[in-house]
Amino acid sequence: MVKLIIVVLALAFYAMWQLMNVYNLSRKMKGTLSENSTVKDNELQGKLFVVYFAAFFAFVAWQLIEYGPRLLPESASEHGKITDWLMNLNLIIIAIPFVITHLFLAFFTWKYSGKNGQKAVFYSHNNKLEMIWTIVPAIVLTVIIAYGIKSWNTITALPTEGMQEIELYAQQFNWTARYAGADNKLGPNNYLKIEGANELGILMDSTTSQDDKIVKGEMHIPVGVPVNFKMRSRDVIHSAYMPHFRSQMNCVPGMSTQMHFTPTITTAQMQAKLKNPKFKYVLLCAKICGSSHWNMQMDIVVDTPTDYKKWLAEQKTLAETLLAPAPADSAVVVAAK
Incomplete structure (x- = not known):
């Protein structure tokens, strides 16, 4: 299909070139062909410019x-x-x-436009x-x-008080959100501690870490409350882009960045405005970070403060997930025949 389009365009240009040759030949035979433009040509060009x-x-x-x-x-x-x-x-x-x-x-x-006997004024300078x-x-x-x-x-x-702390952790090709617990302080981290279930490298011996909460796939934020996002990246440079909130910040390996904003419209209100019950705010990656960059996104739900507190209370803390004792292996009894 592409080759056919190229051939058609080439033939069209060739036909136009031949038509121009025929036109010039006819003017030459009439004695009207000249290297200099005529008054009629100039007037035509002026009108064509306006059109x-x-x-x-x-x-x-x-x-x-x-x-x-x-x-x-x-x-x-x-x-x-x-x-x-x-x-x-x-x-x-x-x-x-x-x-x-x-x-x-x-x-x-x-x-x-140019006319016979008319000379353009050379206006060199005007202070x-x-x-x-x-x-x-x-x-x-x-x-x-x-x-x-x-x-x-x-x-x-940054607001001085009442701000919700959330960490956004980027890695190919997903986002993880970590919420500060009751102390509203995110626990410390170290990339050397990344292993197994502790994929964010959280230092679990710190008391500020144990009440933090981790969510994937969908994060919630409260309307009318300042939210401060602290960002890290595990592998390459990503860029946290939230178009509805006009916020974007790079997530850089080896360093921490941050941005904040205050949501003003809940998800339910925006759904009503757009008349789209399936609408959700979205977090995108705005840096080409690999083969699945296009799919690196996370839904954002803006709740009322009451609904947000209820949702956050339902999430498990790191102490409940990472420090929970592993279930004992059940004994397997083999009956002898």
Whole structure:
């Protein structure tokens, strides 16, 4: 199929080339073929420019209407609204000069197309214009940078109290979430302790570790409560990406990273908004980490504080799983015949 498409395209280009040769030959026979463009050619090119830009802006407008709402899902965190506002501000600031300059380009191409006896003015320098298009962009960029720094400081500032600590542990090709227990402190870890059931290398001789809780497949977080994610990786660089919360942070082997946000919309509320009872927030890996990178994801459920506490209370602690005594082997009695 691909070869057939290539052959068809090649034949189409060849046919166009032959048509151009026939057209030039006919003009040569009529004596109208010239290396220099005519006034008629210039006027045609000017009109075509106007038509092209009209079609171009219509296409851009259609794309914004059709695909604009699909760029990102609705923000479901406090700092997600700040991020979206900053991104939209940048898009508007970029779009205004983009539209104005292209409108001028189309207008000037049509209005001042080449005519006999008309010579273009050579305008070499204007200090006033130089000042305008230097100072105005500098002021705009200063405002964007200042607001960006303010937004970044707001996003990265850790709450002083009431924050839920959760560790995200990345490995090819799954996520593991570890919740701090009643003390709201995650126990220490060491990669040298990774063995058997202790796949996160938790130091179980620490009292802060024994009440931690580990979950896989689906994690829960409370709405309206700041959640701080501490991240590690076992093998390669992964990237924890939660699009609905506008949060992304690399998980790097040998070091710990962190990010935090405050959820604002529960899963049930988002399901009602989208009219999709199967909707769930998702944690993705945004780094190409291997052959099954595409499938490295974890569902996120945003609960009310009451439902979250109930769910968390149902999860087993590490003391109950890793330190629980192994069941005694049952004796096998073989009856002699």
